[in-house]
Amino acid sequence: MADLEDIRTRVRLNEYSLSNTQSTDFPGNYPDYDDAWNQVKFEENFRINIISMTDLEMEFDMVGVDAAVANAFRRILLAEVPTMAIEKVFIYNNTSIIQDEVLAHRLGLIPIKADPRLFEYRQKDDTEGTPEDTIELELKVKCTRNPNASKDATDPDEIYRNHKVLTKQMKWIPLGNQAEMFMDNDIHPVHDDILVAKLRPGQELDLKLHCVKGIGKDHAKFSPVATASYRLLPDITLTKPVVGEKAERLQKCFSPGVIEIEEVKGQKVAKVVNPRKDTCSREALRHDDLKECVQLGRVRNHFIFSVESTGILPPDVLVTEAVKILMAKCRKMLSELDKTQVETEK
């Protein structure tokens, strides 16, 4: 029975292959198992543990779901949670070396700190924008020579003024009642030190930038995350005691912190402490003597999520947004299904 349990819950990492990557616990597949979905059981098993969280990054465990559900969250985080990004660049003057369309593309990729939930999507054929769907920024920079620079200076920072165009030079121009709605601090580029362009004396940029709401599916610049992904919880078991030099070698085969060495009766004995930290490089299986002592696997329904935000929204908000989007999708789906039912009944 232990074997069957293993097949049902674990992905096995062998030396040359991988087995049981797919979940097989669907109803009727195993005799004596009731695999029918049942909410009570699901609620019992399902849990989310937040492991760490900062403004930019978050790691949490999602246990008790199938890969399809976990993947749905990942995909939504990457492609469907909206953000605000520069979409239209009005170039009044650009005498710098960087070409207009390249500059516009660069600007588009700059993350803009603005809560997308407070804005609407822009209408398809609207070019002007309204205060409800547009943030306007302005970038006006002119490079000049520094009259106070010493004569033999060669450092561009000293001899020129404004020779680097940075995101901090982008100014928010409130439209309509935006000035009342938002604080000055609410809308600005996430980072103020991104180098947009370099200028030389006499060159200047005079741009008006329109930010709109969009999703990552349309363009990567709208993606709210640097990356969002998950991995399965590694599961390492030592089938035989590993002692002495072998233990030290085993420790090195895994990421730091996975294996600890204990002194037991004057002997060094390896012990699995934190399999979570392992990167699954399967290095241990390359050692002939170690591969017999260790069994590697993964817990198939334990997803370790990691969400790295671009800084526009904190990661926890992103995840809740993703959940909301999935819920909205489900609701849509259900209502569509209802409709078809009504139709068939007719």
Add this chain to the structure above:
Amino acid sequence: MFQEPQTFQHLTDPNYGRPGKVQHLPLQEITRPHIDSFNYMLREGLVKAVQDIPPIEFALPNGQKISLNIVEAHVSSPKIDQGNLYARTLDVFPSECRERGITYRGRLQATVRWFVDGRPSGTDERILGEIPIMVKSEACNLSKLSPSDLVRRGEEAEEMGGYFIINGIERVIRMLIMPRRNFPNCMNRPSWKSRGNQYTEFGVTMRCVKGDQTGANIVLHYLNNGTANLSFSFRKEQFFVPIMLILKALVDVTDQYIYSELIKGKEEDSFYKGCIANMLRQAQSEGLSEKATILKYIGERFRIKLQLPDWVTDTAVATFLLDQCVCIHLSNNMEKFNILVYMTRKLFAFAKGECAAESADNPMFQEVLLGGHLFLMVLKEKIEGWLGSLRYCIERKAKAKGQEYTLNQASFNDACRHASEVTRPMEYLLATGNLVSKTGLGLMQAAGLTVVADKLNFFRYISHFRCIHRGAFFAQMRTTAVRKLLPEAWGFLCPVHTPDGAPCGLMNHMTATCQVVTKVFSTVGLPKLLCSLGMTPIDGPAPGNMADCYRVMLDGRILGWIHANAAQDVAVKLRMMKVKGINKVPPVLEICLVPKTPHASQYPGLYLFSTPARMVRPVKNLALDAIELIGTFEQVYLNICIVAEEAHEGLTTHQELSECSFLSVIASLTPYSDCNQSPRNIYQCQMGKQTMATPCHALQHRSDNKLYRLQTVQSPIVRNKMYDYYGMDNYPMGTNAIVAVISYTGYDMEDAMILNKSSFERGFAHGNVYKHEFVDLRKISREKSRISLMFGCKPGDKRVEGKLDPDGLPPVGKLLTAGEPYYCYINVQTGEARVTLYKSQEAAYVDHIKVLGNDTGTDEMQKICICLRIVRNPIIGDKFASRHGQKGICSQKWPNENMPFSESGMTPDILFNPHGFPSRMTIGMMIESMAGKSGALHGLCHDSTPFCFSEENPAIDYFGRALTAAGYNYFGTERMYSGIDGREFEADIFFGIVYYQRLRHMVSDKFQVRSTGPIDQLTHQPVKGRKKGGGVRFGEMERDAILSLGTAFILQDRLVNCSDKTMARVCTKCGSLLSAQMEKPPSALAAASFEAARHWVCKICGRKDSVVEISIPFVFKYLVAELAAMNIKLTLDVKPV
């Protein structure tokens, strides 16, 4: 052997991007042969050539004998006319020529002297014209400029020069393979048999080259009757003369002397002795025994061909002929005699099978025709031509004036004004690569001598200067022998860097270390030095038994004899002096001791070469522990090891400087090329040259037709040592892409690859194409002097309002789409404005516009150059390649969320199909992937120079351990999850970083669609050609395929309906297609234009009811008409269905 990983030292240098104090030497070395040979031409070459031009002699009607010759000539740097009032400097710089589309040229001045009846009567300095100047040569205004000055002049900081600018286009003179000069080659050519009765395939040829680099070929033929004939050519005509006549005509010696010289050391050979005696007897029997009689005899026969003045004696004619055609590399007749004796001996030895044949296809017997040398040869001929035209002008004037015409300063000046100039012929040569020449200059081809130095990317640009072509003649040859890679080419010509396909093996590239000798060294002291080492001079007493002696030959001159026992010693000593530079032994002297062997091997002797145009390369001389330059001939007789471990004690004399010294510049930049299957490295050399990259930095100062630019370039993480050596970071060529080797979704079959859409959206492989278009209003108006057209718009012109600036030009930064106003000009007289529309279907941004002037600075707004920028970001169908000959087409841009992701959440930029590996065996790419990954993880850049790893220390182990140290799998694989369903893959995915290049082949330039469009006038079938909106040919094979499928409808659709279907009228009675004609309706009837009112009548039968309408292909109708013209009637049997 393995070296410590490097850091990005060049990129992280605080001075990166700033012009240095001096230029980067390795890059300058690349164009060295071109520039040095041109400098040679400017300095000694031109002087020698001018001295060598024979004076032109002719008589005036008054009986005066005139002789014209050129005393001296020199070339000055490019300048504009002094009359220019506006110019800040008179110097012309190359960037101006490129921008304006003119030629970079300097004045050629010559001092002409004329003699009347042998008395010097005057000299005059004349300008013969303007000749193209090689950029960065001594006559170029850039020659001594520092990098920052070069940038100020609109050049690259590392400008290498070596090319000419003709009408704004940069052109390089191609280097060509030539037979090694001044060395008699015994050759076996079956085609020689057809040269005449008794002729055999055996011959000894020699390409004799004079000090001014002009050459003439001679062949000594072996005849079946045991005699030999010398063949030489004069003005492209071939002549044959018995060798004995030539020998006797050269020196006044007895037959006994000739006999003994010829059979020295071969006294035992009775057949040979008999042959020589026989030849001497033949000459005797003709009554030709004295030098004087022979000269007279030759002179009489050649007089007509040489076209010398009447007063020149027959003897002088013969002497002139011998001077101009026979062994022209020597000036002394005795020396000519000696070398001809050597050739005769070699010929008989060869014919008798005592020595082996030498092949013209062997690099041993080859040298290079350098740009400067070719330029000089042509220039010499054009100067001669100028002198000829001067004579013609004088004669014409004299003829008109008759007796009273005398040549004085005034009449001379007058004649000079009418003489031709050299500007146009020299420009024509460089602009087209076509040679117009009376003599042919001893070349095998008269076309394709120059090529455009295409600035597509730095690889392509460099390779134009390192390319050596075998000659256009060999491209037509059916046999593959010329294309063979011979072991003798080792170290000189790169085995990897040659195109596949038609020019394979004919177009080679010099290795990175290979140099071409351009300096002429004095060898005056060498004969004396050799004598002191143990050589017996040729006229001295024999050093023993002649059969045991080697001849010593220096640059095609027989110096003397050396005993076999002493020869090795002399060679070693001489080599020591060469390396150490003592006793004025040239450092490029080639010392080839060809030993006697019991087999029929190469004809023995001690051969020395000091002449220019030979390929040489540096190797380490082990005995002296110093760098020595060795030549191609010499190398064959040296024992060179590659690494110190494989040296054989007492045998090995030299060692290679590096294991990669056999690779060209481009080939030495392929990472881990030692791990790839060899053809893949060849493909990479090709693909590297088709990559979109950084073409140049001075984009604003150029007007190239088309320039490709990659916007987001990176420095490779994995690079060869040569990458930093050449400072390639200034011209990066690609992107470090994260590549997963996985077969995913099926869109990556057959070398297709999938791009990550998000990577693309973040700028991956973005690029532009820059196009320059010239608009010359003078060309449009066809007015030379006055200005009749001006750029500008009429105020309030509706057509251009808000679209063009008032100056008639599009505003900079504007996006032009098809049909929009492009520019506008006004006719000054009529005030009429004309708007030209933008025609291209591809939208483009106006990058910048250059307003061009003229040389005098007086033209206003007559010529402009518009630079357009077309955005070419990757789309499906664009081509990409790694640096291992692995090219692929982008087949799909998958969204990021669909891409597989790794344990750490990484998604690849590129999905590469694993099926690309097994058959191609590009292990180097796998190593690069691992090396790139570990480099990125540890923040290093890795050295990928071939041969830096070994069997004992394999690269995969090194990088495997580096990856393990970073917590990754030893084999470079990673656990990945499907981005689509979220499950873990059952297989580990090979995941790493590979440097990817974007190739310039893009669908936007290639796609072709047509539903309807232009048709051919004659056949009414669709025209071909993408540009014209034509179709793709549906040919016989396609027809067969459709037939075999039985899809008749498609067949009819393709071949009739979409092609040339026409409704024709045929008479059912007589079956003629041509007889049906429309009956002329009464003129009163206005309804004549209606179809219904038309009546068709068969002109033959005269019936209306028999004419029916059928549908046929139009060509059939055309065929019927053509046949009718040949009196063939074609009748159709038409029945209603």
